Amino acid sequence: MADSMPIPVPPRTPTPPPDEPSSPPLDPAFDADAPIAPNTLSPLQFEHAGLRSPTTPGKSPSKDGAGPFNFQPVSMAKSPVIKSNIGQRRGHKYKHSSVSHQIFLEPPPRAPLALPNSLPIPTFAECRASMTKDQNIRFYWSICHMAVAGYTAWNAHGSAAIEALSHLIFYDSLGALLCVFVEVLSNFEVWGRSSVRHPFGLQRMEVIAGFALSVLLIFFGFDLISHNAKHALEGIGHEPHHPHTHERVSAGTVDLTAMLALVATLISAVGLQNHARIGKAMRFAAMENLPSLLSNPSHFLTLSCSATMLMLPLLSLHTYEWVDKVLSLSIALSMLFLGTHLGRNVGAMLLMSLPSKAADVAEVVQAIAAEPLVRNVEQAKFWQAHYGMGMANLRLRVIGTEENLLKLRERIGSIIRNRLSGGYGSGSSGQKWEVSVQFKVDIDSAISQSHGHGHFGSIPGWTSSLS
Numbered sequence: 203m204a205d206s207m208p209i210p211v212p213p214r215t216p217t218p219p220p221d222e223p224s225s226p227p228l229d230p231a232f233d234a235d236a237p238i239a240p241n242t243l244s245p246l247q248f249e250h251a252g253l254r255s256p257t258t259p260g261k262s263p264s265k266d267g268a269g270p271f272n273f274q275p276v277s278m279a280k281s282p283v284i285k286s287n288i289g290q291r292r293g294h295k296y297k298h299s300s301v302s303h304q305i306f307l308e309p310p311p312r313a314p315l316a317l318p319n320s321l322p323i324p325t326f327a328e329c330r331a332s333m334t335k336d337q338n339i340r341f342y343w344s345i346c347h348m349a350v351a352g353y354t355a356w357n358a359h360g361s362a363a364i365e366a367l368s369h370l371i372f373y374d375s376l377g378a379l380l381c382v383f384v385e386v387l388s389n390f391e392v393w394g395r396s397s398v399r400h401p402f403g404l405q406r407m408e409v410i411a412g413f414a415l416s417v418l419l420i421f422f423g424f425d426l427i428s429h430n431a432k433h434a435l436e437g438i439g440h441e442p443h444h445p446h447t448h449e450r451v452s453a454g455t456v457d458l459t460a461m462l463a464l465v466a467t468l469i470s471a472v473g474l475q476n477h478a479r480i481g482k483a484m485r486f487a488a489m490e491n492l493p494s495l496l497s498n499p500s501h502f503l504t505l506s507c508s509a510t511m512l513m514l515p516l517l518s519l520h521t522y523e524w525v526d527k528v529l530s531l532s533i534a535l536s537m538l539f540l541g542t543h544l545g546r547n548v549g550a551m552l553l554m555s556l557p558s559k560a561a562d563v564a565e566v567v568q569a570i571a572a573e574p575l576v577r578n579v580e581q582a583k584f585w586q587a588h589y590g591m592g593m594a595n596l597r598l599r600v601i602g603t604e605e606n607l608l609k610l611r612e613r614i615g616s617i618i619r620n621r622l623s624g625g626y627g628s629g630s631s632g633q634k635w636e637v638s639v640q641f642k643v644d645i646d647s648a649i650s651q652s653h654g655h656g657h658f659g660s661i662p663g664w665t666s667s668l669s
Contacts, residue, residue, distance in 0.1 A: 357459055
């Protein structure tokens with residue numbers, strides 16, 4: 203019975219799959235040898251030719267018996283493929299990483315700046331709307347002053363001195379107009395308040411305008427010199443093709459022109475103070491003892507020339523021609539001298555220096571060094587920001603206690619203001635000075651002072667203050 207039982211078949215070893223899968227049978231409708239135009243390939247043509255897109259994962263092949271593949275048209279994405287960085291570590295250089303979060307701490311919040319970044323600059327319409335009645339009167343008078351200059355130039359065809367006087371009057375009228383613009387802009391906060399963009403406000407624009415006036419004054423001087431040289435060389439050499447015959451100006455025209463120049467200059471000098479700020483930059487020691495009206499070189503030149511022209515009708519014809527040319531040449535040279543002097547001082551103001559008061563600055567430094575608590579003046583810098591403000595930066599080696607140093611700082615500020623701002627009692631007309639003093643207390647002197655007074659002061663070192 204045991205022999206009749208069937209013997210079980212041993213299990214077969216599974217056959218491994220082949221390394222390369224067998225190629226699927228081709229569609230009988232597809233001809234591999236048929237030529238295909240490369241420029242006409244498209245999904246529709248592939249579909250007509252028998253090529254179809256493979257089936258997507260998770261879908262079974264079609265049941266129509268075409269094969270294991272199901273070719274269908276596929277649309278390509280036009281947007282760029284964005285690579286995802288999920289799961290990637292960002293590194294220690296990022297402040298939000300796990301390690302850097304404990305090493306790199308957030309900076310402490312800064313206090314807001316005491317100065318604004320910038321202030322609004324007024325437009326022409328805002329300036330026109332802010333003008334007061336007095337400012338309107340000053341503006342219209344500056345226009346009248348320019349009209350006087352034009353009338354003087356119109357009557358200067360027969361006199362070189364009148365032509366030179368017209369240049370002076372036109373320069374004075376521009377100074378009067380500049381004075382009006384300064385007063386109008388001072389109605390706004392941006393003119394005098396400091397900001398990050400304009401540390402000294404817009405007051406340095408007045409310095410730039412003064413530099414432009416100095417260049418204009420030099421140009422006027424050269425223009426007058428060229429006219430005089432041209433008239434002097436007319437009769438030399440060959441006969442000129444178009445000779446210039448100058449007739450003597452009538453006495454009434456000369457008197458009227460000179461009187462108008464005198465009246466216009468006096469009104470602008472007293473009422474508008476057109477060259478008051480520029481006059482501070484042109485200080486002459488020989489003119490300081492004169493009255494306030496004549497101590498300004500611009501006013502002195504215009505008034506003296508106008509008064510001299512009143513005497514021209516009293517001279518003879520020959521003397522009139524000689525005096526007329528000499529007066530014109532004198533005015534031209536004076537304009538060159540004043541323009542050069544003004545341009546140098548105002549240009550130094552633009553470059554943050556103070557060359558016109560070198561002697562006064564030397565006296566101030568000597569007075570500071572003579573103080574009993576001052577051992578040495580290590581650094582002293584004086585410079586001018588604009589017509590109304592100067593700055594002094596001092597670094598001193600001193601001895602003494604803290605209370606004595608406070609009194610010394612006050613004395614240094616008073617010495618600078620009294621000697622560099624026009625003297626004591628000048629008030630608002632004088633120049634304002636901002637004094638910054640930096641002290642360094644000697645160690646030996648500080649120890650001796652502490653033993654002498656029974657206490658030890660602050661640790662020796664640099665201390666600074668702004669007064």
